[in-house]
Amino acid sequence: MVxxxxxxxxxxxxxxxxxxxxxxxxxxxxxxxxxxxxMGAAYSDAGxxxxxxxxxxxxxxxxxxxxxxxxxxxxxxxxxxxxGGGVRGLADARDLLRAGADKISVNTAVLERPGLIGxxxxxxxxxAVVVAIDAAGGKVVSRAGTRRTPWDAVEWAREAEERGxxxxxxxxxxxxxxxxxxxxxxxxxVAGAVTIPVIASGGAGGARHVAxxxxxxxxxxxxxxxxxxxxxxxxxxxxxxxxxxxxRHVA
Amino acid sequence: MKVAVxxxxxxxxxxxxxxxxxxxxxxxxxxxxxxxxDADLAVLPGVGSARxxxxxxxxxxxxxxxxxxxxxxxxxxxxxxxxxxxxxETEEDGGVVGLGLLPGRATRVxxxxxxxxxxxxxxxxxxxxxxxxxYAAQTSAAVATSEGIVxxxxxxxxxxxxxxxxxxxxxxxxxxxRCL
Numbered sequence: 001m002v003x004x005x006x007x008x009x010x011x012x013x014x015x016x017x018x019x020x021x022x023x024x025x026x027x028x029x030x031x032x033x034x035x036x037x038x039m040g041a042a043y044s045d046a047g048x049x050x051x052x053x054x055x056x057x058x059x060x061x062x063x064x065x066x067x068x069x070x071x072x073x074x075x076x077x078x079x080x081x082x083x084g085g086g087v088r089g090l091a092d093a094r095d096l097l098r099a100g101a102d103k104i105s106v107n108t109a110v111l112e113r114p115g116l117i118g119x120x121x122x123x124x125x126x127x128a129v130v131v132a133i134d135a136a137g138g139k140v141v142s143r144a145g146t147r148r149t150p151w152d153a154v155e156w157a158r159e160a161e162e163r164g165x166x167x168x169x170x171x172x173x174x175x176x177x178x179x180x181x182x183x184x185x186x187x188x189x190v191a192g193a194v195t196i197p198v199i200a201s202g203g204a205g206g207a208r209h210v211a212x213x214x215x216x217x218x219x220x221x222x223x224x225x226x227x228x229x230x231x232x233x234x235x236x237x238x239x240x241x242x243x244x245x246x247x248r249h250v251a
Numbered sequence: 252m253k254v255a256v257x258x259x260x261x262x263x264x265x266x267x268x269x270x271x272x273x274x275x276x277x278x279x280x281x282x283x284x285x286x287x288x289d290a291d292l293a294v295l296p297g298v299g300s301a302r303x304x305x306x307x308x309x310x311x312x313x314x315x316x317x318x319x320x321x322x323x324x325x326x327x328x329x330x331x332x333x334x335x336x337x338x339x340e341t342e343e344d345g346g347v348v349g350l351g352l353l354p355g356r357a358t359r360v361x362x363x364x365x366x367x368x369x370x371x372x373x374x375x376x377x378x379x380x381x382x383x384x385x386y387a388a389q390t391s392a393a394v395a396t397s398e399g400i401v402x403x404x405x406x407x408x409x410x411x412x413x414x415x416x417x418x419x420x421x422x423x424x425x426x427x428x429r430c431l
Binding site (some may be wrong): 005007008009047049073074075078079080081082090096097099100101102103121122123124125126127128166167195196197214218219248249250251 | 262264265266269270287290298299300303309332344363364365366367368371379381382383384385396398415417418420421423424
């Protein structure tokens with residue numbers, strides 16, 4: 001046995017509002033940066049290890065139109081695809097998986113009803129259930145960062161794992177979009193508290209930041225630093241390999 | 252080439268169909284045992300939990316159709332959970348009896364973070380594929396491994412892989428192409 005864990009993953013994230021990829025700083029000041037179908041296909045072709053799609057303002061009406069958008073993106077991908085944002089229950093999860101998602105990301109719905117994590121895991125398997133945690137000052141916030149919860153991020157991650165979550169997608173709202181580096185203390189604390197994989201999110205500015213995050217987490221979510229220049233994924237991978245980070249070689 | 256992809260309940264069967272059709276196959280999902288029997292290649296995809304998947308298959312008679320198909324030498328591919336369900340049993344969900352297309356059983360992964368999620372090298376081939384699983388095969392029919400875990404097993408006309416070729420970029424497409 002040479003190694004006992006898969007390679008560190010680089011995961012572009014498409015934050016989508018009204019059918020467009022958007023980017024903000026600390027969840028505010030959103031601006032459109034591109035078409036999710038074209039951007040998803042470009043990242044898949046460029047050797048992204050996975051793709052994440054988060055619908056950041058899903059209303060009931062938009063949840064229906066989202067199914068079609070998810071299917072159009074999925075049909076262009078040759079990599080794993082996680083979809084989240086406004087997933088309220090099993091029916092939403094089933095619809096998204098049938099449309100071509102491999103994993104479902106849940107956030108507010110499971111904070112309101114933690115039992116949903118176990119229900120999802122029993123039906124689709126833990127490996128398809130990602131619990132997204134948005135944290136500010138170490139505390140969990142819900143509803144796209146607008147509402148406080150009583151949960152400490154580390155305690156909630158542990159609870160999510162016990163209930164059947166397969167991965168934690170941990171976003172530091174303090175670091176999001178700042179390009180000043182991931183919240184390493186928070187990421188280390190959460191990764192140390194659970195035995196499921198942790199995806200670090202929020203704050204990547206350069207290869208050094210991503211390397212630091214991959215020193216404590218199993219994957220790094222990337223948005224701001226990629227969307228203005230998708231070729232950056234290829235150069236970033238090369239820089240990480242040069243820094244000795246065990247990421248995948250992509251021909 | 253006509254490919255029948257078993258659709259046994261909730262889960263993503265679309266990706267494997269899209270990946271096969273990109274390679275020129277004529278793939279579609281089915282819950283019909285006759286379509287499964289008649290196809291040039293049958294695929295048991297890797298989605299859902301073991302108990303939910305097996306009860307979904309039984310509800311449509313797909314379990315018997317798969318056993319008959321493999322007994323008759325019909326090429327059949329199992330992916331991820333599709334490999335685990337092909338074994339004699341899996342310990343997932345408190346124990347589920349499998350299809351018995353392969354000897355052995357699936358047990359919980361006991362090293363590293365579980366679920367084991369990500370890209371990993373498969374030996375002896377050397378290519379890197381995407382894995383996402385909490386259980387793994389213990390089988391005498393293994394022909395390839397990844398970090399000590401069974402990555403591919405073969406018995407008769409059945410081939411099972413623990414990784415997801417349909418999610419493994421160009422390396423995965425090449426692997427799938429060899430099945431067609």
